[in-house]
Amino acid sequence: MRFLQNMTIKHKLISITLVTCVIALLMAGASFIAWEWMALRQNMVRNLSTQVEMIADNCKAAIAFGDVKDATEILGALKAESSIVSACIHNKKGEVFASYSRDKTGGATDLVYMPRPIELKKSGYVFENGLLNILQNIVLNGETIGTVSIRSDLTPMYVMLKRNTVTTIAVLLLAFLAAYFVSSRLQAIISRPILSLATVAKIVSEQKDYSTRAQKQSNDEVGLLINAFNEMLEQIQQRDLVLVNTNEELEVRVKERTAEITGVNEQLTKEIAVRKQAESTLRENEEKYHTLFDTANDAIFVMKGDKFADCNIRTLEMFGCTKEQIIGHSPYRFSPPTQPDGRNSQEKALEKINAALAGQPQFFEWTHVKYDGTPFYVEIGLNTFELKGGMHIQAIVRDITERKKAEEELENLNRELEDTVEKLTLSNRELQDFAHITAHDLKAPLRAIGTLADWISTDYGDKLDETGRQQVRLLVKRAERMSGLVDSILQYSEVGRVVKEKTKVELNELIKDVILDIGPPDNMEITVIKELPTILCEKTRMRQVFQNLLSNAIKYMDKPKGRIDIDFGENDEFWKFSVADNGPGIEAKYFEKIFKIFQTLAPRDELESTGIGLSVVKKIVEMYGGRVWVESEIGNGSTFFFTWPKEESEAANNDIKLEANLVG
């Protein structure tokens, strides 16, 4: 069929015509031959029937009178018909009465050619093995007295048939040739316009020349087709024009879009680069975190319930095992039966885990054992986090074995230190006691020496020369100085040694007493800037502080007109008192030194100073939780400050006072 489809229309038309013709001719020829064959057969049967009937009629008498010779003679007449092979007359009993054979060779062989009776009582014919057997009953007086049968070959029929067939075939061939000739001429009527249309269509499709038009040649369907084709071309041509315009517009738009897309693309490329960067950063971070996780100095592991789910390398190092040996086990597998505080490890661990799961991050110390059982100390932080719908516990474990050791050492050291301090305090107290006792004990002999020297000066002053008197005076002075020194030491050592009860002290009164005690020179003016408060303190000590500070100011005064101002300030916690003078001032480098015992800035002989006063002040103030310091400029005098903590009741009192003021 494909072969048919690929044929040109011309050949198709010719083929169709020819095939139709051939089929028609063949059918006609075949029917003709078939009909001819039938007719010939019938003809033959008819001819033979006539003959057999004649014979049957002719031999009636012969049979009736049993005249074989006559019957044989009658049959012998068949010789004229060459196609008759044999003939036979049977009598009523079915026995051969007379016979005839074309190829007579004589004797019994004749019987071979004898047509046998088909059926005695029935006339008829049958074609058998290319032979026609025909049988006729011989009827005499309504009674069948025998049969005549003739066997004929079909030669005459075949001869006729052959001749007719040959003629038919010859006619068929001629008809076929005629059909071919006619169809190859006539096909042009249909194929030519189609072919020309095809040619035009080819030109149009190859050269894109839509101005070409097909030539109309007929008014049939092909003509319509050509018209339609031309119309179509017309439309295409018009549309082509529109299309060209549209194309130009489109090109412009495409360019614009391309530019846009290029822009977007570039942006996209940038974005991709940024994203890649971000991804690589992310990857790096991930790696970093992973590295961090694995290389962390702390063991980090994740638990699901009370079983290890994952861990870092440090964990494995810490527990001295492989990953397979730890994953799936519980932390108390890696713990001693009990913790240092005596609790069961498993019990305690579960408690911690449950607390962590309840949302309370845990931080505690723990004793673990390595896989081989070696114990070590750790600090564990437990946190929970949710992962894939399940609560997990993250544990960060720090090996604190070293720290623990250090702590123990430190503790030991501390304990030693405490012992030492204790010893030291004890010895200090002993020393203080010793100093006090020594000073106390020294006073009596000193007084005796002073009294004795006085007595010498009084009793033997006239007996002594000037040098002697001078030396005695010096002795008295030195003894007095010694006595002052001892008093000072006593004073100093007494600070903190004897604690007396605190009382309310009216400081204004106290200052007045102190000034009276000191008896300042006339050129000194001591002013209390504003009225001083009444505070709860040990009166003797407070008096000592002010006395020492004022004495000190007076002692070192170098101005002809000395001035001392006493002032105070306060806040919630403490009082701040100040004693300012207009003396020589102190270099800043001595600000600390002046508060140390036996330190004086002036030469010993210039001023009568023991170097204990400021150190006593410092000792007292610090004993009561205050602070003492100095602010000074050379030539512009010095201001000594000290603070004195308020007692709780005082603060309360103040509040009440404040409230009273508010009410009042």
Add this chain to the structure above:
Amino acid sequence: MRIKIHILMVLTAAFSATLAVPEVYADTASSREYQIKAAFLYNFLQFVDWPKEKIADANKPIIIGIIGDDPFGNVIEPLKDKPVEGRKIVIQRFKSFESLKKAGENDAAGAKQNIKALGECHVLFICASENKNLREIVESVKNSGVLTVGEAEGFLDVGGIVNFVMADEKVGFEISIASAKHAGLEIRSKLLRLAKKVIQEDAASGILGEEKRDSA
């Protein structure tokens, strides 16, 4: 001997083809001969056309007359059961022509009547015993349309129509067309073909002469 048997067989076959022969008959040459002759008599009926007036009444039987000493005996009887063209066959026996004439002498009218009865037969077989009266018998039925059958030499010469002859122990017959014509009978050519001798139209003139079939 072999040939003889063969011929006999053929004869028997031919006879039996037309007439069933009862088995009870003695199987002698004579009886066989008359069996065949009886069958022939019957077969003649089918190849001979009688004048119309002779066979006008289809209800009347066909009469086969036998005159003289009957040589057939029972052999002829089966013919009665075999109608020809729907007509029954009747066998009528006449003692002798002499006795018929005698009966006529006594009573002229009766004799005439009896002789007339001969003329009513379709076939009249004249037995050998009547050979002396052949001419007279033939004369008496000459114009009555009777197929006269004899078995005597010269029967045809005295005006007989069919005469049985024996040749090679085989029953044959001779036919005189002239006598048949005189009797108003038409004999079919098929029968004529089988005749051993046919005497043509005018035996006396002899113009046509007699045709004699050579017998093998």
